[in-house]
Amino acid sequence: MHWTTLSTEYISNHIYFTARRDRCQREDGTIVDPYFVVEMPTSATALAVTADNKVLMVRQYRHPINDVIMELPGGFVDPGEDFPTAMKRELLEETGYSFEKVEWVGRVAANPGVLNNFTELFLATGGIKTQDQELDHNEEIEVVEITMDELQQMIMKQEMVQALHLSCVFFALQKLGKLSFTGQLP
Structure with missing residues (x-):
């Protein structure tokens, strides 16, 4: 099943929000x-x-969403930047921490009915504070340290609402051996 794009009209053209109107044929x-x-x-x-x-x-x-929320650190990948390098950069900029190991754990699409991008998911371990945050002009970020148990409680109480980040937690915990998923339904 594939659609042919017959025409495209750009409505907005900005690095973080480029929107287009397509005319397609099934x-x-x-x-x-x-x-x-x-x-x-x-x-x-x-x-x-x-x-x-x-x-x-x-x-x-x-x-x-007009709310202050808890999320995982992350951000956009710069043009020409490989994913692990981008993740290390974002971690350092947002948290001031450098990480011994950054492993890819998955890839998800936030809303493929409207958005064309993917989010690359990582597990970063061995983090040590090496510098102050280097935030973008539009960022106000407070770094919060929690335990794994507190993370689990936060998820179970539905206090973490960023769906892409919940996916990352799932795959990262699986990689750490703290989550077992057999793929079988009860």
């Missing part, structure tokens, strides 16, 4: 017009664990 000949797509750069996030086994979370205001 294989059965049906025309789908309009179909809106938001183009965004690839992003990366990590479950960041310090050398003393604390999880680094970031607390920040998210204007689209």
